[in-house]
Structure formats: C-alpha cells, structure tokens
Amino acid sequence: MNNNEYNYPVFDPLRMLDLLTEYTSRLQQICDAKSRTDIRRFQIIWVIGLVGVFTFVFAIASFLDQQMTFNSLTFNFTLAAGAVALFTCLMLIRYNYSSRFHYLFDASRVASALLRLVKLSSQYGEHSHKRISDLFEYELRIAEAEASLELYFRVFKREPVDNRNDGFGKHPSTFG
C-alpha cells in the first residue's frame, strides 16, 4: 500500500490478498509444526515412561526375589536404567517448555499481524468493496485467515482474545 498526498494508505486489494495469504500460511505452518512436535513428544514421553515403569517394577521384583538385598547386579542395573529413563523424561519436559515458548513467540507475533490484517480486510470488504474485483476470493481468503487464527487459539491453548488496546491478549474478551 502506498501513502498518498493525504498520508493515508491507499487500499490495494491484490496486495491485501498477498499479505493475507502469506501470513495465513505462516501461521498455519507454525501451528502444524507445533502440533507435530506435540504428538512426537507425547509418543516419546509415553514410551520412555512405560520403560521407566517396567524397569521400576522389575527392580522391585528382583529386590523382593533376592530376599530384600540391594547388592545384586540385576538390581543395580535396573535401578540405573530407571534413573536414566527418569532423567530423560525430565529433560524432555524441560525441552517441552522451552520449545513451547519458542513456538509461542513466533505464533503470537504472526497471529497478531494476521488479526490486524483480517480486521482491515473485513472493513474494506464491508465499506470499500467496489474496488475489489473478485469479492468471492477476497472473502474466501479472510475466512481462511480466520480459521487459521482459530486454529492458533486452539493449538496454543490461548484465550481467543482481541488485540485492541494495542496489546495482544489484554482485552478481557472471550468466546461467548
């Protein structure tokens, strides 16, 4: 969009479509990546947790089997394996937090921009639609962008808040 002599941006529907498409696809990619990572992490934690439980049960069983002595080689081995499993779980949980924030930062930045674009496009669609040659495609892109925003709110378990007051998430609105 270019500024004109009155210093306001002149509406360019094609540019708006490009921006909508670009930000929608970026947000979609982040949400997909987050979902894939979540699923993978869940599977790994589940498998390691299962191994940990079996190891623990095996250790207890071998402890009981050997008349409650702690010096058997099997017991020490299973205890060590259990400790490794526990440590791996803790590391994964820690990694889970850090990567979650990494995605969240990117996603909220893109979502904030996309929300602004959605509102602007919707306003032009309502008040300045004579300039839009293909209103159908225009509305389709807005609908896609909104679906993408809703996906973002679900995937990142964020309140579907508005970005008025210039602070994404500060407005006390939620879905009805």
Place this chain on the structure above:
Amino acid sequence: MVWPEAISAAFTAANIAREIASGSNFIRKHVSRLHYLIRHGSAKIPIFGAGGVGKSTTGRILTSDRPIDDTTPYDESWLIEGMRLAGDIPGLLIVAPGQQSRVERHWPDLLRQVETGDCFGLINVVSYGYHSFMVPSFKEHDQYEESQSVADFVRLYTEARRDLEIELLKRTVIGIANLREPIWFVTVVCKQDLWWDRRDVVKAHYASGEYSRIISDIETRLGTSSFQHEFIPVSLRIENWTTESGEELAQTVAGYDQIKHLSHLNTLFIKLDELLSQGSPS
C-alpha cells in the same frame, strides 16, 4: 413506546450536577449493582447491531468498574465476544459481530440461543447511522463520489446505514419470532452527542418510524405480556466522529455537556439494572 428523557422536571440539571459533584455516587451505585447482577446472576444478554454502532463499547461499559473512563478507539470485533469481569463465571454479555459477512456466520447461533430460552433479554444497538469504520479515509469509502463534501458523504452514509439498522432489526426479530419464553428487548440509541441537536428527528425515526412498526409487529405476535421493549438514548462517551486518518466527519454537538452525558448514561444503568433485577418480563 417509552423514550426516556433523562433531563426532566424531576431531575433538574442542578440536582444532577450536585449528585455528580458528590463523587458520582449516583452513577456508581447503579454501576455496582449492575456489576453484581452480571457477575453473580444468571444474566446472559446478547447484544446485536450493525458494525461500528457501539456494541462492544456498550458491553465494555456495562461490565467495567470505570464506565466513564473508556477511551478505547473503534476496532472491529471479528468473533463473538463474551464480556465479563476477570475471574467471574456466571452472567455474560455476548456481543455479536456486526459486519455483514459475520452476521451470516454468527447471528443464527446466537438467535437460536435466544429462541431456546437461554437469554431473558437482548439489546439492539443503533446510532442513527453514525457507524464507525476503519477504512482510513472517507474518500476510500464506496459511498464517496468524486469532489463530494464531507457533509454530503455523511448524509448519504448515515442514510444507508440507517437502512442497514432496519435490515438487521428485521433479521433479529425474525430470529425471535417463535419465542415461547417472555423476553425484554432494549434498543440502545448510541452516539447521542452527535445528534443531540436533532433529537426530535432521531426520536421520530425510531419511536414512530419503521423501526417502531417492526417492534410493534413482534410485540403483537408475542403478546405484550411476553415482550417488553424500551428505548435508551445515550452517548457512551463524548467524541468527534473521525476516520482513521483523522478526517472529522461529525463533531459533538454544542450543548451536549457532561451533565447530559452522565445523566443519560445513568439512565442506561438504571434501566438495565431494573430489567436484570426483574429477569424475564413475566
């Protein structure tokens, strides 16, 4: 049809001024009561109206503990907003998005909720066509024609938007036509500070024009004991109507001072307080 005039013989400007001077207890008392009802009661009130009339502002002001300090600029609602205070569960003001494409998507569900008896009242917000928009300049607007003056643009734009108000009222009324539960219906006529000098015209437009006819029809259909309608003219805040780039489309009318503003705002709180306390009209 009742059209409350807050400035009456019973409430002289001097009385109101004294009340306001004594720390706005007058308003505060009703605000806190309304607050309580929304927070702790089972009130679920949808707010309908065209885009830019002031639905979100109405919701914000009714749920805010500082209603006269709201300065949030116009921003489109892209989804249904449920407004409540942080940490509170029951009682909700549900603001329906008013842009025409969103009306199709969101209103039927909300109207179904009204029809199934989930809500015992609803609010329709209008503003005599003075609908805010986020298009940077009025020259970018479809209504604008080459070398048109601001006044001409405003006249044509507000006319078109008044027609839209009627269209949306018809849609709302169709949505509640088969209602079995009693309901109250409040029409909040916003942006009083922009039309105060033509208040008789505005009153005639809503209280004796097509708007009133549609309301009378639904009243006849549902029965006067099941349908109760009120008009509440108000200005949610006093500000000139400008575009995003700062072009002034309409100025607040001379003579619409803070006392008038606060007393009408107070009427809004008192009326809604009464309706919420009463529950459904039966």
